Structure formats: structure tokens, C-alpha cells
Amino acid sequence: MSDLIIGGRTFRSRLFLGTGKFRSNREMAAAIAASGTEMVTVAMKRIETTNASDDMLVHVQRDGLQLLPNTSGVRDAEEAVFAAQLSREAFGTNFLKLEIHPDPRYLLPDSTETLRATEELVKLGFVVLPYCAADPTLCKRLAEAGAAAVMPLGAPIGTNLGLRTRDFLQIIIEQATVPVVVDAGIGAPSHAAEAMEMGADACLVNTAIAVAGQPAAMAAAFKQAVEAGRQAFEAVLPVQAANLRAEASSPLTAFLD
């Protein structure tokens, strides 16, 4: 399988992992290891002056693991730029998952603010991976603004509904000039495999692994699904028939006559 290059860094694994919702740091670390991922998200929170413990960072600061800090919690481009500067200072990386979703019910990204923030953050030297609507025009604009990849959603965050935006993802992939990472909504390994078969460059999975009965085992299942999907894409899938008429794959000569 081919490698994936984002922000000048080569990734052999095309599965990116979110670190939210795990029941413990231990389960998270086991899932990261089992997934074979080379990129994990990290969020930011305010320290409590009364409790400086609970450090998740030691579990993700490892050789070969790229941190992808996110801007979750910001409401507009200005706040995103501030959060990005904090994240670069705290984690020592230019990689950034830009996410601006002021709507608390559906957590849908604000396209206008996301584009504005991308333009600004690229100027500041960030490797910007914007979480965005599955909007082909927006994805083109984000790429033109210098985004290192685009991360359109398959379905709202945490819903596990799969690729509800399938037709639009297909257009985004067809038109892409930067890697396409399907983010949000991927709820089962089959969803990830489908995205990869369509030609997505990577999948970002969190909830489906973190809340699984056995997160590490689920992470291993996603690893295989992403690899199988990518392998199928690179092998070139056969064209699907337009109707239900069968086409024989064995010779139809009546050899018993």
C-alpha cells in the first residue's frame, strides 16, 4: 500500500485515532497500540490549581506518534487562532485539527469561520487539517487556502451513523488536491472500509473505538478494515452493474450435453 504524506510527514497507517471518551488512559493506550495509528488527537483543557495530576500526555507522547491537537471548544476563527497558538506552545507541533462547531446540539462545523481560520493559520505556519462539512466547494476552498488535508464528516460527531454524506464524499475525493480524511460518524469497521474503498486517504475514528466493549480489540478491527479498504481501492474495484441482471463468471457452455 502507498504511504500517506501530510505536512511533510509520511504515514504508513491510514487510521487516525481520537482520544476522547475512553474509560481510562490505560484503555486509550492499549487502543492506540492495537490500532497501529501514527496520529492521535489531543484536546486542551484549563488546569485546575487544586489538581495538577491526571496527565494523559505521557500516554501519547511516543516515538512515531504524531499529535494532532484540536481546537474543540472554540466558537469562531479568532478563538481558533488563539487556541492554535496555545496548542503549538503546549505540544510543540504545527499540526492542528481545526474544529469550529458553535452549535452544541449537532456539533456541525461553521464553514465560514473554518475557512477564515484556515487562511489565517496557514499564514502562521500551521499544518491545518480542518474538520468540515462534506461540501465539495468548501473543501476546494480549504485546499486553496492551504489546508494540509480536509476532514469532511460522514455523519455528526459521535453518532456512529456511517457515511450519510456518501455521495458528497465521493465528489470531494474525486476533486481533491489534498488528502481527504473522513472524520466523524464512522461507527463500525465496515464504514471505514467503505470510505477507504471510495478512495479516502484516511479515516479518523474515535467514539466507535473508545466506547466499544473492548476498545483495543475494536481498534485492531478498524486497523484491518482501513487496510483492506485501501488495498481494495489501490487494486481498483470492478464497476458495479447498473441493474440486477447477472453476468456469468463461469463459462455457460453446456458441457454435459
Place this chain on the structure above:
Amino acid sequence: MQVFVNNRPHDTSAVNVAELVAELQLPAAGIAVAQGRSLITKAQWADTLLTEGCQLTIIKAARGG
């Protein structure tokens, strides 16, 4: 003096950000400090003097997608 860390009052004997971070027993790595909307880089911690009532934001890593 009293400063505000993440909107909470905090009585401190620190005179600069570096001393405050040490007083709070925070690791130097994995955190970021800002005053208002201005980032204070680690290189600036020792030279950034605290003032009575100043508002600081200090963040660290959290699990999140």
C-alpha cells in the same frame, strides 16, 4: 498578591510566570500560558511579571477527538 488563574482567584508569592508555574507544581512541558488573548511563551515566563489581579489562562492536554 492575588492573581486569577483560569478565572479563579489564586494567592501567590510568585513574582513572575515561571515562579507561578513552579508554585502550581505544573510540568514545564505540555502546558501553555496566556495573559488575556496573548500567549506567553516559555522563553518569556521568567521576564513576565505578575501584577495584582492579572488574568492568566493555563491549559494542558486532555483526552478528546
